[in-house]
Amino acid sequence: MKCVCGSGLKEIRTDLDFFDGSVVVRNVKAFYCPECKEELFDSKEGDRLTEQVSKLDFVRPFESRKKIAKVGNSYAIPVSKEIAEYMQVKKGGEIRVKVQSPKRLIVDFA
Ligand SMILES: [Zn+2]
Structure with missing residues (x-):
């Protein structure tokens, strides 16, 4: 070839x-x-x-539509229970947020 x-x-x-x-x-x-x-x-x-x-x-099933919340001066993006369990998200856990474009945010869970 x-x-x-x-x-x-x-x-x-x-x-x-x-x-x-x-x-x-x-x-x-x-x-x-x-x-x-x-x-x-x-x-x-x-x-x-x-x-x-x-x-x-x-x-x-891991796709979800949520409304953005405001917490103090920040915006909070709700993560569904299913996603949280799958990603082993815990309150107080660390994330790394990267803006890929004005319409896309990448969140890495530590
Ligand atoms: Zn070639």
Whole structure:
């Protein structure tokens, strides 16, 4: 198999992330072009994985819509009981908050 640049592709095994890393599929067959430094996926394999992952519904119950609360001068984002249990969130526990865009906040629980 050859890359669009004409170089030979090396078969590799790699990890694929879905849903911003909530689901990781390990050891996926892919091809690597040493020239372009790009990983290429077999489109059939990619379609198959995407279809399988889209059937997983354990990701959906962890989605929730909440209203933002105000606590003193700060804003508090309520975390549902299910998410809190899954994430082992405790009152007084530490978080690291990163703003990724004006519409997306990433919270890492320590
Ligand atoms: Zn290439």
